Amino acid sequence: MVTKNKTGGFASKILGWRIWVQASFLVVWLDPLGLRMHTMCSPVFHCYACPLATFACPIGVIAQFGALHVFPFIAVGLLIAFGALFGTLICGWVCPFGFLQDLAAKVPTPKFDLPKFTGHFRYVVLIVTVLAVPYFFGEEHPLFVCRVCPAGALEAAVPTMAGQAMSGETIIWPSVVKLTILVLFLITIFFIRRPWCRLLCPLGAIFSLFNRVSAFFLRFDGDKCTHCERCHKLCEYGIEPEKTPNDLRCIRCLECTRCSPDALNLGNIFERSEAEDVLQENTL
Amino acid sequence: MVNKNTKILIFGLLVLLGAAMLAYGAFFHSTNVSPQLGDDSAAIAKSEPALIKEASIGGVTLDESGKIKQTYTGKAPEACAT
Secondary structure (H helix, E strand, O other): OOOOOHHHHHHHHHHHHHHHHHHHHHHHHOOOOOOOOOOOEOOOOOOOOOOOOOOEOHHHHHHHHHHHOOOOHHHHHHHHHHHHHHOOHHHHHOOHHHHHHHHHHOOOOOOOOOOHHHHHHHHHHHHHHHHHHHHHHOOOOOOOHHHHOHHHHHHHHHHHHHHHHHOOOOOOOOOHHHHHHHHHHHHHOOOOOOHHHHHOOHHHHHHHOOOOOOOEEEEEOOOOOOOOOHHHHHOOOOOOOOOOOOOOOOOOOOHHHHOOOOOEEEEEOOOOOHHHHHHHHHHO | OOOHHHHHHHHHHHHHHHHHHHHHHHHOOEEEEEOOOOOHHHOEEEEHHHHHHHHHOOOEEEOOOOOEEEOOOOOOOOOOOO
């Protein structure tokens, strides 16, 4: 039997402040000091061509290095380390692109859900546009991830075009495909919660692979569960948390931990559960 | 379902692997980059952080012979061309 552990207790205290936690991380990603430390990757989805980007995008780096046939040790090592620690907690609490979608989801428009199988598209995007196309066809291929990425379109292309327009220079438009994806993205974020994260994000696809083994994870206590299925309603991403608490599609927003029997909590692998304490006492 | 001790072991191995790759990439890994114009004898070894910076502005490319070349001479572009 698991009581609210320290990690779970802390998470439940800040759960109502998730949007503010996400906003506070913008101070890290949006380069307020103009440092432009593009020699290092961040573990979030934020285009390095954005005028306000502190670090390099790990997906862009992996793709660019793939095109150069050079192994990206820094990007891959960073993603492995952060993935092993947090899994998709990064998606739910830290990523600025996810934050943008969460803000758009607050607009009171009708919301539609996505079929479960659509979560697999992310892995197709990862394998095709981030790994295969760059390696075999180079960065000039139209399906090279940076050439279709809506984060690049919104965070880099749009400000660049605005700057060109204001300074009277010739405006260089992104490709039709990139513009179309951007427009579709900007429409769907008001009608589907986190469409990019759930359908297409290659970085979320990587982090999701660590959900079952990460240091921080969703702990489910079957003894406390009353099968009320309240967690199904609390989850805005179509997951049944009591059945698959560390689902690959989960972004670990932790809304399901509002479950009143406290059957779902954020745990970490180093915390001892009450059951383990009882076992220890009985053994000694 | 992975038990707790196995999770700790897997976590430890992954973090070690990630940290080792980070350290290797940051301090030891380098790649030869040739200037846009000129022969291969002018190639210089660029560290991985420097190569990340170049890649983020579209400053390097792989040529037909499989060598990495800069895409610009003089002042570097300000942002990635994609």
